[in-house]
Amino acid sequence: MTRSTPPVPGAPGQTEEREKSKKLGSLKALLPFMRPYRSLLLAAVSALVVTAVLSLTLPLAVRRVVDNFYTKDAQTLDLYFAAALGIAGLLAIGTGLRYLLVTRLGERVVADIRKAVFDRVIGMSPAFYEKVMTGEVLSRITTDTTLILSVISSSVSIALRNLLIFIGGLALMLFTSAKLTAMVLLIVPAVVVPILVLGRKLRVLSRENQDWIAASSGNASEGLSAVQTVQAFTHERASQAKFSEFTELSYDAARRRVNTRAIMTVIVIFLVFSGIVGVLWIGARDVRAGDMTQGALVQFVIYAVMVAGGVAALSEIWGELQRASGATERLVELLQTEDAVVDPTNPRSLPSPVVGQLTFDDVTFAYPSRPGTKALEHVSLAIEPGETVAFVGPSGAGKTTIIQMLLRFYDPSSGRILLDGVDLAELRRDDFRKYIAVVPQDPVIFATSARENIRFGRPDASDAEIEAAAQAAAAHDFIAALPDGYDSYLGERGVMLSGGQKQRIAIARAILRDAPVLLLDEATSALDAESERAVQSAVDTLSQGRTTLIVAHRLATVKKADRIVVLDQGRVVATGPHDQLVSEGGLYARLAKLQFTEGIAAE
Template identity: 35%
Template sequence: MPHPRDLPEWTPPPPDPEKPAQVRRILRLFRPYRGRLAIVGLLVAASSLVSVASPFLLREALDTAIPQGRTGLLTLLALGMLAVAVLSGVFGVLQTLISTTVGQRVMHDLRTGVYARLQRMPLAFFTRTRTGEVQSRIANDIGGMQATVTSTATSIVSNATSVVATVVAMLALDWRLTLVSLLLLPLFVGVSRKVGRERKRIASQRQKQMAQLAAQVTESLSVSGILLGRTMGRSDSLTADFATESERLVGLEVRSNMAGRWRMATIGVVMAAMPAVIYWAAGLAMAGGGPDISLGTVVAFVSLQQGLFRPTIGLLSTGVQVQTSLALFQRIFEYLDLPVDIDEPEHPVRLDKVRGDVALSGVGFRYDADAGADTLSGIDLTVPAGSSLAVVGPTGSGKTTLSYLVPRLYDVTAGRVTIDGADVRDLDFDTLARTVGVVSQETYLFHASVADNLRFAKPGATDAELEEAARAAQIHDHIASLPDGYDTLVGERGYRFSGGEKQRLAIARTILRDPPVLILDEATSALDTRTEHAVQQAMDTLSAGRTTITIAHRLSTIRDADQIAVLDGGRVAELGTHDELLAAGGRYAALVRRDARTRGTADVTV
């Protein structure tokens, strides 16, 4: 039977060839902030108009105020230049503040959107996707877009406005010199587009390599990874593997930063040489008796030309940056476009008071809907409110999968699962979460205090409620004996606690939530016999009045269950009480006899 961990690793869909659609989608990210962007546009326009005034003030000073000795006019012109500088600085600070705020809000929206989408993905996605890959999408890819989303819009508007205003001012000064200045601009645009495409291709490779490094760090530097590496004597080889991957990233980073550098440097050299061309052309025109061009006009024009080069280079660089960022946006959109297999129904049903009647009717399930055999088929089970069902069977028989269908961690592919007669696919998520509590065989604890881990089930729980739940799970005395008590940090994945202690903390967490339906997926598998007996007593007491479905591997945990279902090949092979199944002499009885021969005890591993 296929298991989600056996499915092929998730790979992103092929890139969308419709790049204009992708650009439009990026622009839509800024739509909620169009009011602030409009203010930025006004500030940019004002700053651009103010900045082009300086060359005209300079021309007046050189052609009129200084030759004619008009000190009063010269003072006013100098004050005007100072005012231009002050206003440009103020406008620049304000537009940077607003645009950075907008950019950070867009990044927040992207991070939150990706996180929310991943929260709704089925378990199969996470069993097929490396944790480091997911982390890299949220941290590296979105982080790599920071410069684009925080400054690109402002840079485009600012530079475009400056270019237009400057060209108009240059035409007003002398149209002939303007034509000379603009002859090479089309060539510059073509070069920058080519550089942008090259950097975009490299950026995609670089982000994949960063994701590979993140995955390697997450896996090998976790507590489990360190333990495995050291006990297997692989620490040195893991370090060597990491160095190899890091070396590849170095190469990609160098290529990304150097892509097109020589071409862009050539553009810079040509633009820096343009003033000399203007002086040369103007000098030839005057020496040859051509049109009269004043010295002030030439100096003012060169000043404007230098002002034109800065925003032009800015626009070209922004174009390169945008093309590079398209690769990052594509990776983020891949996650935002992931299909949600399990979604809340359009008209959800809410159960205010749950009895806890659970029924599986004709249930079938397969992990890969397009291929592979059914993991479960033709399952018909009824668990009345307050009763207990134990599910046993050999490895791969579908026990855990069956338990995941009740809290709707997976959706059935045939039949239906109901609680109090309502299909779980019709229930709203809040009702389902309040109704079904799960203690899985793999206990997960956050790197936080004991109290915080318990309150994850019930954020508003009082200290007294925490203690009551811990006592019921037979873990309070141990917590109280710790120096920091309930404020003790459990460590990464709870590694400061033993397996049995972690399992009891997980049980206490579920008890605190107080669900009417309990799913215990081998919940006592990590406990020794003595602790298991104590916890089982507590669970028996708490199970009174609750519907309990236990996925068990020890007979001692299920002997008193109201029903025992034996799964084999994804089907219910036998159903009855412990005594009835023993008397029937079928699969269950065979498991008991086999275990008795191998262990010399009544406990059975199934």
């Protein structure tokens, strides 16, 4: 099996990505999320400093106890024991407070990060999702933020505390015995070098591990979201093998990361405690020679152990910080990814009221994933308010692209698209999309009730309005027959509904929106003949006074349109009413002969 690294969105190339992962300071990107909680951060840092100072004070009390152990003044000895106990109590309270404050800060910051990332990706244009799997985005929102939570609520706090203990302990060691401290300092370079060298390698391996976890999540999400198709085509073993491959590559990266971290831990701890043993040996000789007291030696040893423990903890936490730094980079990439479609800095406003006049002005467009193939080429159309225009043509002719361009999911490569005389590129997307209702070719049903699925079209709609929309879409009867009626849970992606029922829910949603522009993309393709008649009647009523664009393969659906636009290979090849296009011959006449006449015969 060849090892490779999964692509990361927003990265120009893998070499650059790996170079980037070697830079230090990625965790600085978390500072803007911490800034709103300065008071909480200050309180947490204060508690951290107090507990570190108390930890450093405890050995001073222990020294007094040891040096006065054999004193005849029992009251003084009791006082030292009481002081030591008091310091221990304050240390316990301070540590608990530090944990509370730091953990609250971590939970709050990570919640804000998750919201910021979701807010960013939910507004990204479809071009972003042509290159990034949804499962990978979810992995970043969950797995990567969990790593950051671990760091903010635990690792950073412990690292700062151990850093303070290391610095303070080293200073107090120097105060206790300059000679022994100098010997301890001799081993510091030997400890720091492996931390820096192996720590850099850990950072790269941690980033690679997280990349593979995201790729694995993306693969699993894709397979599970299409589980019926996977099973229908007996693709389970191939899907299992692919997921297993991603998982094993993730494990392999994790194994190399763990091995590197274990080696670093062994080296650091051995060097640190070897130094302590050596210093203790020399200190014991000084006590025997009368150059220092027993209490002073005990105090020095405690400080040495605290300093050594701080260094060992820092080496452990360094690996966690490297992992979190890699996770932060990945989240920052999402937050900083530039969208192909952006709202203008100074948006214009639509004239009031919006009447639904649509204009395609010499529009040419190619999908980002297929830049060499024109989806639309020099398309010019003027659609009047209240006009019903149908788009027909073979698959791949550009019909659905027309709908996507009107919703400004993509921007034209050249040309303009106007609503009521205003270029869509000069408007905020949410400002003009609220005047458009759409029924997509593949209707989306959310994992909630039938009522809430329809209400998605207009969140402030009343229950009566929802039921009226369902009746207009010929959906009321089957919804009422569900176990809990309109409150029935429809399952993930509407698994409890048939294709036709899903489409009628989507039509009801569009009817409820009550927008001046209505877009129907194969809106009746999954309906039986009886339901299609009912829905077509509803659509005819709904389209009155509204600008309606209909995309359909079935020509019977578009026969009543005011105008039919025939597309072929992204170009407009003919326009006109049904009878005129049939009499002219050409592509529409051939489609009508193949399909429409047969449909009449079948009826």
